[in-house]
Amino acid sequence: MPSSTRSTLFGDLRRAYSILGGALVVLWLILLCDSVFFGGHLLRFGILPRSLPGLRGIVFAPFLHVSASHLLANSIGLVLLGGLVLLRNEADFWIVTLVGAIVGGLGTWLFARAEIHVGASGVIFAYFGYLVSTGFFERRFGAIAISVLAVLSWGSLIFGILPGQRGISWESHLFGLAAGGVSAWLIALRRRRP
Numbered sequence: 001m002p003s004s005t006r007s008t009l010f011g012d013l014r015r016a017y018s019i020l021g022g023a024l025v026v027l028w029l030i031l032l033c034d035s036v037f038f039g040g041h042l043l044r045f046g047i048l049p050r051s052l053p054g055l056r057g058i059v060f061a062p063f064l065h066v067s068a069s070h071l072l073a074n075s076i077g078l079v080l081l082g083g084l085v086l087l088r089n090e091a092d093f094w095i096v097t098l099v100g101a102i103v104g105g106l107g108t109w110l111f112a113r114a115e116i117h118v119g120a121s122g123v124i125f126a127y128f129g130y131l132v133s134t135g136f137f138e139r140r141f142g143a144i145a146i147s148v149l150a151v152l153s154w155g156s157l158i159f160g161i162l163p164g165q166r167g168i169s170w171e172s173h174l175f176g177l178a179a180g181g182v183s184a185w186l187i188a189l190r191r192r193r194p
Helices: 003-037 041-045 053-063 068-088 090-111 121-138 141-161 170-192
Strands: none
Touching: 003 041, 003 053, 003 068, 003 090, 041 053, 053 090, 053 121, 068 090, 068 121, 068 141, 090 121, 090 170, 121 141, 121 170, 141 170
16 A cells, blocks of 8 residues: 555544544533533433424534433444544535434424434434435445445344334434435535536
8 A cells, every 4th residue: 555545544544533532522521511510401402392492402412412321322323333424525424414413303303202302313323324325326336335334234223213112212313314315315416516
């Protein structure tokens, strides 16, 4: 491997670790501050469907978690799935993150059960939806390989969109997954433009 390619690869990995590491530090600090200083009351800033105050949750919900175990599960998804999207293309990562939070959050606000929904899992499902859909929309070998890898490695995530699991916002998972597909479509359209 030529040294310029190696330095570019290591630079990309270093940048990816910085972005993901920074995101994890912020999420864990918010959980710590909420637990120590606010007694868990920041959760009220989550998505409360079909209520005006609940709209602010579209912005805040991905940063709020019920417990350390909740955040730990989302941290793993962020590193693995978000990391794959980030290593593929940093601009794609930011688009999927933004569309996942906004479209996934808005879908949750419009259609979910009337209880507070928090957590980064909607965005993580957007990463999964993007990775699964990108091969279909881009129709290139590398994108198809990523889609197949995502399905084979994390296909069981699809069960997270099924209702009935107590304490889990399957709605945010479902709308996050859809937002990931929308992101893949938008990114493929952008790449096709001359």
